Each structure stands twice: as C-alpha cells, then as structure tokens.
Amino acid sequence: MTEPALSPNITHRGGCHCRRVRFEVDAPAAPEVLECNCSICTMTGFLHLIVPASRFRLLSGADDLAEYTFNTGMAKHLFCRHCGIKSFYVPRSHPDGFSVNGRCLDAGSVSFFHITPFDDNDRDAATAAVAHLTDA
Numbered sequence: 225m226t227e228p229a230l231s232p233n234i235t236h237r238g239g240c241h242c243r244r245v246r247f248e249v250d251a252p253a254a255p256e257v258l259e260c261n262c263s264i265c266t267m268t269g270f271l272h273l274i275v276p277a278s279r280f281r282l283l284s285g286a287d288d289l290a291e292y293t294f295n296t297g298m299a300k301h302l303f304c305r306h307c308g309i310k311s312f313y314v315p316r317s318h319p320d321g322f323s324v325n326g327r328c329l330d331a332g333s334v335s336f337f338h339i340t341p342f343d344d345n346d347r348d349a350a351t352a353a354v355a356h357l358t359d360a
Contacts, residue, residue, distance in 0.1 A: 233279070238329040240304035240311045245285030247312060249275055249324050253335045257326040258354060262344035264294075264301070268310060271326035271337065280312070280322040317351055 231252035239246040251273055258272040259265075265272075285304065292301040298316035303309065311328035315321070326337055340354060 234333060236329045236333045237283075238311055238324065239285070240288075240307050240309040240328065242304060242307040242309075244288040244306055245304045245309075245311055246283040247324070248281045248283060249273065249312075249322075249329075250279040251275060251324075253333065254338060255326065255334070256338040256340055258342040259339050260342040260344050265344075269327060270310065270323075271339065272315070272342070273324040273326045273329075274315065274318055274321060275324065276318075276321045280324065317347075 231254060233250040234253050236249050236251060237246065238249070255273050258274070260270070260272060264270070288304055288306060289302045290305040292303060293299065294301075296316060298319065300314035301310055302313045304311070309328065310325060312322050312324045315323040326334070342354065343349070
C-alpha cells in the first residue's frame, strides 16, 4: 500500500464539533490512517493520521483545549473543553508530531481512507509495521 506515500500532500482542514478548535494538516487526499485497538481509541473511534509537527497547524482554539494523560503520561490527549471532542493529540509514539483524528477532517478534501489496523497489544511490532506512515 505505497500509494498514499507517493500521493502529493494537500491541505485538509478540521476541528472539533463546536468548531472552536480548528486546524490544518498536510496529507494525501487518500491518507492511510491507523485504527488502534487500545481502550481509548476503541471507545472514541479515533482514526490516526500521524504527521510531523511541520505538517500540522493549529488555527484557533488553543485556549479551548484541555489535556488528559494516563498510563505512561507520554501521550498528550487534547480535548475541546466545550464539546469534548479530541480532534488531534500528541501521541506517545511520535512526541514531536501529531495524530489527527481522520473523522474530524472537514468533508470535501478526503477522497477515502486507507485504514490499517494497529494492534496495541503488540505495540512494538505494530509500530514497526507502520513506520512508513511517519517518514516525512
């Protein structure tokens, strides 16, 4: 599945439900996203579009974000304090980047998602299998 890596990046826009938090992210029109089976991702339906910090721009809502950490405390889960939506966060696996929730991208710029399962029960093997997604 090398097509997403070869596709040129476009600018997607997205944000939270109440639209106080807004961002842009540069990624292919048909990005590969990860569907993780950990407890928080399963409960929230998060589809991970992992990008380096240079491809993410917070446009508004910095003061509207609340942070949640658990387990190792490395991941910085950022939620809109008004509507409760986590549209992006700083993942433990890529502390110098962002994981954007593909489901929080505005309609119109995504042609479709390539969904790749990510088995959090074997995090090391799963991370190695998807290393190509974050090669910038």
